Every structure is written in structure tokens, then in C-alpha cells.
Amino acid sequence: MRVALLSVIAIGLIAAAPSRDRALKIMHERHEGMETIGDANKVLRRELAGSSPNLGAVRSSAAGIANLSRKASGWFPKGTGRELGKTGAKPEIWQNWPDFTGKLHNFQGAAKAFDAAAKSGNLNTIKARYADLGGTCKACHDKYRAEMHH
Amino acid sequence: MPVRLVHWLLAGLIAFSWWSVHNHHTDWHIWSGCAILTLLLFRLLWGFVGSSTARFSSFVRGPGAVLRYLRGGWSGIGHTPLGAVSVIALFLAVAVQVGLGLFSEDEDGLYLGPLARLINPDTSDKIRDIHETWFNVLLGLIVLHVGAIIFYRFLGKHLTKPMITGRAALDPGVAPMRRGKWWVALICLAVAVGVTRWIIGGAPPFSS
Numbered sequence: 001m002r003v004a005l006l007s008v009i010a011i012g013l014i015a016a017a018p019s020r021d022r023a024l025k026i027m028h029e030r031h032e033g034m035e036t037i038g039d040a041n042k043v044l045r046r047e048l049a050g051s052s053p054n055l056g057a058v059r060s061s062a063a064g065i066a067n068l069s070r071k072a073s074g075w076f077p078k079g080t081g082r083e084l085g086k087t088g089a090k091p092e093i094w095q096n097w098p099d100f101t102g103k104l105h106n107f108q109g110a111a112k113a114f115d116a117a118a119k120s121g122n123l124n125t126i127k128a129r130y131a132d133l134g135g136t137c138k139a140c141h142d143k144y145r146a147e148m149h150h
Numbered sequence: 151m152p153v154r155l156v157h158w159l160l161a162g163l164i165a166f167s168w169w170s171v172h173n174h175h176t177d178w179h180i181w182s183g184c185a186i187l188t189l190l191l192f193r194l195l196w197g198f199v200g201s202s203t204a205r206f207s208s209f210v211r212g213p214g215a216v217l218r219y220l221r222g223g224w225s226g227i228g229h230t231p232l233g234a235v236s237v238i239a240l241f242l243a244v245a246v247q248v249g250l251g252l253f254s255e256d257e258d259g260l261y262l263g264p265l266a267r268l269i270n271p272d273t274s275d276k277i278r279d280i281h282e283t284w285f286n287v288l289l290g291l292i293v294l295h296v297g298a299i300i301f302y303r304f305l306g307k308h309l310t311k312p313m314i315t316g317r318a319a320l321d322p323g324v325a326p327m328r329r330g331k332w333w334v335a336l337i338c339l340a341v342a343v344g345v346t347r348w349i350i351g352g353a354p355p356f357s358s
Contacts (some may be wrong), residue, residue, distance in 0.1 A: 038257065038258050038259055039259075039271065041258060041259040041260070042255065042259035042271035042274075043271065044259075045255075045259050045260070045262060046262075046267055046271070049262070049267055050267070134260050137258055137260060138174070138258075138260060141174075141258065142174040147172075149282075
């Protein structure tokens with residue numbers, strides 16, 4: 001667990017900032033990825049709020065979020081902040097890198113746990129893990145995401 | 151008294167709604183919006199069965215009356231015809247904002263308005279965008295409202311104090327206000343709370 005965390009931090013610090021084109025591409029992928037996570041979450045929220053959630057939809061959304069959460073490790077290299085273009089990623093991310101990566105790691109863990117819960121089919125566990133997951137989204141966004149107006 | 155309470159609670163709740171959503175307390179924002187809904191419902195009912203000055207029939211007038219008022223030909227108690235326009239405009243603007251909010255969800259889908267479950271996410275997101283933009287309309291009306299009160303102050307009409315104490319000097323020949331009945335107010339409140347609770351519950355039978 002600590003090895004994974006340290007390696008994420010190391011990668012972030014050691015990796016050279018990508019070229020401008022590559023950075024813009026990463027920012028675009030990040031934006032699309034986050035929107036896809038959001039869309040999956042909106043489906044989940046409605047399913048889990050209903051009286052008989054569609055387990056197929058829950059599982060598919062959970063797997064999608066878990067998959068994208070792993071990709072997120074590569075979405076925040078240096079040089080992909082506001083200095084390059086319009087983004088909700090605040091400069092605080094790179095000013096507080098250990099704290100940010102800690103929160104990112106929490107998100108990845110929660111997404112993995114939720115994916116496992118969805119596969120198990122136990123509704124109580126699913127709802128509990130889902131609440132945990134939402135908490136990790138909010139913890140990072142409250143501090144590191146700026147309001148964006150499309 | 152109910153009119154004054156509704157007015158100041160509304161002002162406070164609108165401010166709180168704005169502050170809470172911009173400071174990552176979307177859950178408080180939704181509760182605040184539901185409280186505003188209750189106040190609006192109460193004021194709507196009270197406007198039909200409340201005190202004489204609270205009733206819409208006593209102050210809502212057509213454009214002719216507004217013009218006559220502006221030419222100095224109005225005397226009465228409570229809201230002037232122009233004031234009545236302001237009341238209706240603000241009431242409707244707040245009602246629209248609350249209505250939009252009921253169906254909105256936040257950007258991440260972590261917070262759903264009470265009725266957002268009834269519609270698909272894309273529509274809910276679009277409604278949220280309108281909810282955000284509509285606040286500017288509401289804000290404009292509020293600025294106009296406060297500006298008008300300040301303007302009247304320079305004309306020698308002190309309007310804030312009666313809105314707090316409920317007492318004002320009457321023009322000669324004008325009948326004083328007839329109070330509403332307290333038990334009627336309680337019934338209106340109970341109905342307002344009941345309808346709000348039904349909406350918070352997802353407005354069954356529209357949602358399972």
C-alpha cells in the first residue's frame with residue numbers, strides 16, 4: 001500500500017513535464033474521463049435511490065469508474081494546469097502534491113472496493129461502499145477543483 | 151406578523167442558499183431550498199386567507215392603478231400598486247428558482263434535488279445550468295428592490311421599519327389592517343410543511 005503511494009508520488013515528482021501537445025491531450029483525456037465518471041455516478045445515484053436497483057447497471061457503472069480511477073494516475077502531470085488552458089484543476093494540486101496524491105489514492109481504493117461490492121450483489125454493502133466512494137470524490141473536489149462554467 | 155416573518159426568513163434563506171452552494175455545502179443548500187419552498191407555499195395560502203394587508207386581493211392591481219399611483223392618486227395601507235408589482239415579481243422569481251432546483255443535480259451527481267430522480271441526468275444537468283443562470287435574474291430583482299427602498303427613504307418614506315415592527319403611520323381616511331387569525335396561520339403552515347414533505351419524499355406516486 002505504502003509502496004504504491006510512494007511510487008505515485010515519485011512518478012509525479014520525477015516525471016518530466018510533457019510536451020505542450022501531449023499536455024493538452026492529457027488535459028482533454030482528463031476532462032472526458034472525469035465527465036464519464038460523473039455520468040456513471042448519475043446513473044448509480046438514481047439506481048441506488050430507487051426501490052429495486054438494476055444490478056446490471058450498477059455493476060457496469062462500478063466497473064467503469066474503477067477502470068477510469070486507475071487511469072487517473074496519469075492525468076495530472078506537471079504543466080497541465082491553468083497555465084496551459086481552461087481546466088478545473090487548481091494550481092493547489094501541484095503545490096500540495098502529497099496530499100493530492102493521497103486523496104487520489106483514496107479514490108482509487110474506494111472505486112475498487114465499490115466495484116467488488118457491486119460484483120458481490122449485497123445491496124447493503126453496495127450502498128455503504130457507494131457512500132465511501134462519494135466521500136472520496138468530494139474530499140478532492142472541494143479542495144482541488146475550481147468551479148467551471150461551460 | 152406572518153408576512154414580516156416570511157419576508158425576512160426568505161431574505162436570510164436566499165442568502166444562505168447562495169453561500170452554502172458556493173462553499174461546498176450542497177446538502178445544506180438543498181435543505182435551504184426546501185425551507186424556501188415551505189415559506190412560499192405558506193405565503194401563497196396566507197395571501198388568500200390571511201390578514202387584510204397580506205391578501206393579494208387587497209394590493210394586487212392592474213397597470214391603471216400603478217399609473218394612478220405614480221401620479222400621486224393612491225392612498226392606502228400596506229403595499230402600494232407599484233410595491234405589489236415588486237412582490238409578485240420577486241415571488242415568481244423565487245418560485246421559478248425553487249422549481250428549477252427541485253429537479254437539479256450537482257455537477258458530479260452526488261447531490262440530487264428532491265425530484266431529480268424523476269428525470270434523466272442530462273435533463274437534470276441542463277436544468278441546473280438554468281438554475282445557476284436564473285439566480286442572476288433574481289439578484290437583479292433583489293438589487294432593484296433594495297434600491298427602491300433606499301430611493302423611497304430619500305423621498306421621506308421609511309419602509310424598512312414597518313416591515314420589521316408592523317407599525318406605520320396611516321394616511322387620513324384609511325382603515326387600519328385587520329389581523330389574520332392565528333389558527334388559520336397554523337393550518338396554512340401545516341399544509342405548506344405537508345406539501346414540502348411530500349415533495350422531499352420524491353412526490354409519490356410519481357416515483358417508486
